[in-house]
Amino acid sequence: xxxxxxxxxxxxxRVKTLDDGRDLIFIDRHLLHEVTSPQAYDGLxxxxxxxxxxxxxxxxxxxxxSTRPGRYGADFENGQAMLDTxxxxxxxxxxxxxxxxxxxxxIVHVMASEQGMVAPGMTAVCGDSHTxxxxxxxxxxxxxxxxxxxxxxxxxxxVQAKPKTMRVGIDGCPxxxxxxxxxxxxxxxxVTIGGATGHAIEYSGSYVRRLPMDGRFTLCNMSIEMGARxxxxxxxxxxxxxxxDTRYSPLHDHREAALRSWADLATxxxxxxxxxxSLNVSALAPQIxxxxxxxxxxxxxxxxxxxxxxxxxxxxxxxxxDAGKPLLGVPINIVFVGSCTNGRIEDLRTAAAILRGHRIDxxxxxxAVPGSQAVRAQAEAEGIAKIFRDAGVEWREPGxxxxxxxxxxxxxxxxxxxxxxxRNFVGRQGPGARTHLASPAVxxxxxxxxxxxxxxxx
Amino acid sequence: MPEEAKYGRGRCCVFGLENIDTxxxxxxxxxxxxxxxxxxxxxxxxxxxKNDRIPNPDFVLNRPRNKECRFxxxxxxxxxxxxxxxxxxxxxxxxxxxxxxxxxGEIFFRNSIRNGLLPARIAAADYRCLAxxxxxxxxIDDMIVDLTAGQITVGRLTVPFSLDQVDRxxxxxxxxxxxxxxxxxxxxxxxxxxxxxxxxxVHQTLWEG
Ligand code: SF4
Numbered sequence: 001x002x003x004x005x006x007x008x009x010x011x012x013x014r015v016k017t018l019d020d021g022r023d024l025i026f027i028d029r030h031l032l033h034e035v036t037s038p039q040a041y042d043g044l045x046x047x048x049x050x051x052x053x054x055x056x057x058x059x060x061x062x063x064x065x066s067t068r069p070g071r072y073g074a075d076f077e078n079g080q081a082m083l084d085t086x087x088x089x090x091x092x093x094x095x096x097x098x099x100x101x102x103x104x105x106x107i108v109h110v111m112a113s114e115q116g117m118v119a120p121g122m123t124a125v126c127g128d129s130h131t132x133x134x135x136x137x138x139x140x141x142x143x144x145x146x147x148x149x150x151x152x153x154x155x156x157x158x159v160q161a162k163p164k165t166m167r168v169g170i171d172g173c174p175x176x177x178x179x180x181x182x183x184x185x186x187x188x189x190x191v192t193i194g195g196a197t198g199h200a201i202e203y204s205g206s207y208v209r210r211l212p213m214d215g216r217f218t219l220c221n222m223s224i225e226m227g228a229r230x231x232x233x234x235x236x237x238x239x240x241x242x243x244x245d246t247r248y249s250p251l252h253d254h255r256e257a258a259l260r261s262w263a264d265l266a267t268x269x270x271x272x273x274x275x276x277x278s279l280n281v282s283a284l285a286p287q288i289x290x291x292x293x294x295x296x297x298x299x300x301x302x303x304x305x306x307x308x309x310x311x312x313x314x315x316x317x318x319x320x321x322d323a324g325k326p327l328l329g330v331p332i333n334i335v336f337v338g339s340c341t342n343g344r345i346e347d348l349r350t351a352a353a354i355l356r357g358h359r360i361d362x363x364x365x366x367x368a369v370p371g372s373q374a375v376r377a378q379a380e381a382e383g384i385a386k387i388f389r390d391a392g393v394e395w396r397e398p399g400x401x402x403x404x405x406x407x408x409x410x411x412x413x414x415x416x417x418x419x420x421x422x423r424n425f426v427g428r429q430g431p432g433a434r435t436h437l438a439s440p441a442v443x444x445x446x447x448x449x450x451x452x453x454x455x456x457x458x
Numbered sequence: 459m460p461e462e463a464k465y466g467r468g469r470c471c472v473f474g475l476e477n478i479d480t481x482x483x484x485x486x487x488x489x490x491x492x493x494x495x496x497x498x499x500x501x502x503x504x505x506x507x508k509n510d511r512i513p514n515p516d517f518v519l520n521r522p523r524n525k526e527c528r529f530x531x532x533x534x535x536x537x538x539x540x541x542x543x544x545x546x547x548x549x550x551x552x553x554x555x556x557x558x559x560x561x562x563g564e565i566f567f568r569n570s571i572r573n574g575l576l577p578a579r580i581a582a583a584d585y586r587c588l589a590x591x592x593x594x595x596x597x598i599d600d601m602i603v604d605l606t607a608g609q610i611t612v613g614r615l616t617v618p619f620s621l622d623q624v625d626r627x628x629x630x631x632x633x634x635x636x637x638x639x640x641x642x643x644x645x646x647x648x649x650x651x652x653x654x655x656x657x658x659x660v661h662q663t664l665w666e667g
Contacts, residue, residue, distance in 0.1 A: 015649045016642065020624045024642055026649055028660045036541065038492035049636065053650075055663045064490060078490040085492045096667030104667075115665070122660065129541040129565055145543035145569035147635070155639045157646055161622075193477055194535040197564055227538065229564055250659030258659055293477050311476055404540075406486045425481040425539060427504045 002268035004165050005234050006200045009140045009265075013123045015157060022161045029117060029124035030152045032059035032095075033108045034086035035406060036127030040150035041089045051093045053156040058117060059090050060098040062107045063406040067369050067396040072100050076408050104247070106372020106398045109133040109340040113217065114374050116246025120235040120262045125152060130340050130422065132223040136216035137243075138235030138265050140200070143224065163230060164198055164274040167267070169205040172282035177455055179350060180215030181342055181420065181439035183207070184222040185287035187279055189297035197227030199275065202267060207281055208233055213242040214346035221341045222422050225294040234266040286454060289424045289437040290327060291315035296424075300442060300454045301328055318426055319434050320416070327436075327452050334417035335366040335447040336429075337393075337440050339403040342420035343371025345378050347440045352384040354444035354455060355391040361450025366393040367409075369401040393447070405430045418446040465576055465605040465629075466555045468528030470612075471518050472592040478532055479539035480566060484548045497544055498551035521595040529601055531588055532559040537566025537577075546573045556603050558610060558619065560585050571625050572635070576605060578619035588617060605629060 003011075015024040030053075037059070044051065051057065064082050066075040074080040083100075090097035098105045104115055109130055111117075118124045120138035125131060127149040134141035148158060170183060201223050208216070216233050223231025233239075240259075243249045250258040285299035292315045298305060307313040307323040316323060321330070337343075337351050348368065360366050368388045370376035376398055379385050388395045401409045403421040410430025411417040417435050420443050424435040436452065445455035488500025505517045513520045519527065530536075530549075536559040537545060546569040549557065556576035570577045580588070591598045591612055602611040605626060610617050627633075639646075654661050 016645050018642075022624065024639065024645070026646070026653070035489060036543070039494050039543075042492070042494075047634075047636070055661070058665060058667070076490075082490055082492055090667075096663075096665040098667050102667065117663075117665065119659070121657075127541055127543075129539065143541040143565055145541055145546070145565055145572065147543060147569065147572040151636055151639065154636045155646065156650075157639060159635065159639060193538060194561060194563075197535075197561060224539075227535070227564065248663065248665055253662070254659040257657075261657060293479075310474070314475070404481075404486050406489060408487075423479075423481070423539060425479045427485055428481050431485070431487070431504060 002270040004267045004271045004273060005138070005202055005265060006140060006165050006230070006232060009121055009123065010162055012121065018159065022159050025123060025158050025160055027125050027152050027156055027158060028056060028122040029112070030057045031108050031112050031124065031126035031131070032057065032149070033062050033126070033128060034082050035063045036146050037089065037149055038082065038085045039146050040153055043150040044153055049154045051095070051153050054093060054095045056156060057095045057153070058112070059086065059095055060105055060108050060111055061086065061100050063400045063404065065100045065399045066407055067399045067401045067409060069397060071397050074407060079407060103373050106374065107340045107343060107400055109221070110343060110371035110375065113137060114246060114372060116243055116249035119243060119250050119258070120239060120265050125158065129224045130221055132229060132231045133217050133221040133340055135220040135223070135230055135232030136213065138233060138239055140230055140232060142229040163200045166196055166199040166201045166228070166275040166277070167273040168201055168203050169278040170203060170207040170281060171205040171278065172207060172280040174207070174281040174284050177441055178281065178284050178286065179439045179441060180211060180218040182284055182287040183279070183281050184219050185289065185297045185437065186284060188222060188225050188295045190279065191226040193225065193293045193295045194227045196223070199228045200230035200232065201228045203231060203233050204267070209236065212346065213238060214344040217344065218341055222294065225422055235262055286439060286442050286456065288327060288442060288452065290319065290321060292318055292424055292426050294423060294437060298327065300438070300452065303327070328454060329451045330416070331451045332364060332418055332446055333415035334411050335364055335443050336402045336417055336419040336421065337443050338367065338369030338371065338401055339421040340371060341422045342440050343369060343375065345375050347420065348375065348379050348384050351440040351444040352387040354441060354458065355393065355448065356387050358391055358448055360392045360447040363450050364447050366447045367396060367402060368393050369396045370398045372398050402429055404428060411435065418443045418452060465603040466528055467600065467602045469524060469526060470529035470531050470598040470601040471524050471527040472589055472596050472598065473518065473530060473532040474589060476533040477535045477538055480537055480542050480545040480563070481539055483537065483545040484542060489542060489544055494547045495551060497548035501548040501552045518596040523595045524597045527597060528553060528555050529603060530554055530557045531598070532557060533585065534560040534582070536562050538563035541565045543569040546570045546575050550575050558588070571628050574629060576603065576629055578603065578610065578621065580610070580617055580619045584617040587615065588612065591615070
């Protein structure tokens with residue numbers, strides 16, 4: 001029978017099918033961060049249970065850590081208490097723990113991939129909805145709640161009904177300056193915020209095959225923004241080249257066996273998906289959100305759409321925008337470049353290429369937050385950090401920062417931010433924050449102009 | 459109808475908005491805690507309070523008759539977004555027993571089931587019917603949610619909701635999911651033993667941290 005890539009990975013991890021039809025699935029990699037793990041450890045303690053497979057469990061710090069230069073923890077008391085708990089639990093249970101100052105620390109979805117902790121064909125979970133990012137490596141990776149974190153700690157498995165499958169074929173050659181972020185935003189607009197709920201999305205097509213890894217992570221990252229817990233891409237030459245350079249890559253010690261096992265990791269000809277859709281990106285313009293959900297997207301040079309529904313009216317009211325008026329030229333206060341969506345080296349290069357030799361508008365405060373220590377080190381070595389600093393952008397330590405403001409790095413109330421992150425929900429970047437999701441190119445261009453700008457016209 | 463067949467009876471608050479995400483249900487400023495309790499205060503904090511934690515009288519949960527609300531009726535895609543289980547903890551601690559919506563964010567759905575909070579899926583047309591019953595304060599009096607029958611009743615109107623048999627059982631009985639899985643311990647150990655040979659790189663991890 002012809003199988004999809006996802007079917008194959010699922011089948012390989014099925015310990016057994018339970019009487020009620022759900023599957024008991026083995027989890028290869030369990031990633032932890034400080035915010036969604038304490039109550040899980042607590043549950044384990046209360047029941048006197050042990051951690052079943054500490055070697056397959058890895059923890060880092062990202063959501064609560066300050067990104068202020070020189071930090072080693074949180075900038076507020078409860079945050080520090082949370083980090084102390086996570087560090088204590090990491091030690092107590094004997095798991096690998098990458099704290100704020102460790103050279104491999106980073107946003108969990110960035111560090112796990114760049115260190116080679118996750119590889120093709122694996123299952124990986126984390127108490128974080130953007131775990132789907134790791135699917136770019138040809139893995140099945142998804143976000144779970146804290147009860148499920150506890151379940152994986154205790155059993156290294158999850159009980160799950162198999163998701164449905166959806167294939168998104170992306171073809172065409174996008175114009176110069178159009179990035180994976182524009183493509184995934186366009187797709188969110190097409191599929192809508194709940195449109196892929198219950199599905200594992202496989203991204204395929206000629207565009208995806210040509211796309212470097214950093215862009216593939218950006219694509220998979222926002223699968224959850226359409227409701228899909230899983231997004232994945234079949235591994236190919238690009239994937240293998242990326243893995244060669246990672247520290248814990250299976251290619252170092254188990255090359256032959258791993259390559260043999262991965263050779264079959266593709267959707268078979270004739271395999272049936274529950275849904276198929278396609279997108280041609282040949283004439284795509286830079287994309288940006290105008291509202292408060294990631295599917296409220298327009299071309300950057302389109303006007304704000306008419307507010308026909310109550311949902312749109314409320315979104316515009318919150319965003320302080322008028323229907324029918326252009327978005328280009330709307331003044332902004334903050335620019336944020338970073339996150340597990342766009343905090344990788346390629347993203348920083350894109351922004352730096354636009355900023356090089358210029359200074360950002362003096363009314364704008366801009367943050368560049370690398371996704372990991374490794375990204376930070378590389379950006380410093382390449383001179384990117386200096387370009388940011390010279391442009392007047394704050395160059396910070398790795399972490400989630402203003403993406404969700406959990407570390408209290410907020411977009412101030414009522415201020416407008418062009419952000420390379422993945423969610424523009426009401427208050428996501430801080431109480432009263434107004435977020436426009438866009439690519440690093442749009443973010444950098446907007447920082448220079450002091451208003452929403454089109455990088456094609458600089 | 460035996461009393462235990464029901465999931466409760468009481469007032470329901472109506473949230474007419476689609477896509478109520480977990481960032482709204484429990485904002486980031488309320489999240490930073492290592493315990494599961496104490497989160498009810500932060501439920502819908504941005505909507506519920508004005509500055510300095512003064513209750514916002516316009517918010518539906520704060521209207522006098524809605525104080526004791528037991529159910530929430532919400533437009534499509536309730537609980538989309540983040541995986542934070544804090545959303546389910548906050549709702550249950552506040553006293554909400556069921557959320558009724560045409561559909562849910564998937565992780566929120568699973569988190570609810572695991573915390574005894576019923577996520578009741580209803581047809582879009584039934585949502586509109588129920589929502590139209592809201593009174594001047596944005597609530598519906600005397601709603602009965604019957605888990606066994608899979609029905610929501612208000613006066614003479616009854617609408618069905620869908621829920622997997624497995625999830626229904628999970629809500630009706632106090633299951634320890636981990637203990638259930640550990641009954642399959644031998645199968646898991648067998649899987650690991652075979653997998654060590656098949657995919658040694660999965661099991662021989664070298665990270666130090
Ligand atoms: S960068 Fe943002 S989306 Fe990614 S893990 Fe951190 S808070 Fe979540």
